[in-house]
């Protein structure tokens with residue numbers, strides 16, 4: 001077992017999601033997804049791993065430019 005949290009990062013990519021877990025992994029069957037699904041890449045969504053728009057506030061506060069991954073069915 002390798003602990004990735006020996007040194008706590010000052011600015012973690014993930015500030016709050018499943019912090020009790022050594023690794024956050026999510027999966028979906030493609031059939032579960034709607035015509036268009038937005039996946040969060042800012043790690044601030046209350047619906048993580050789905051995007052809830054929280055990246056907008058994060059981008060303004062941190063002067064960053066992150067956004068979701070959009071998966072669309074043809």
Ligand code: FES
Nearest residue numbers: 040041042051054
């Ligand atoms: Fe995180 Fe949209 S809420 S990318």
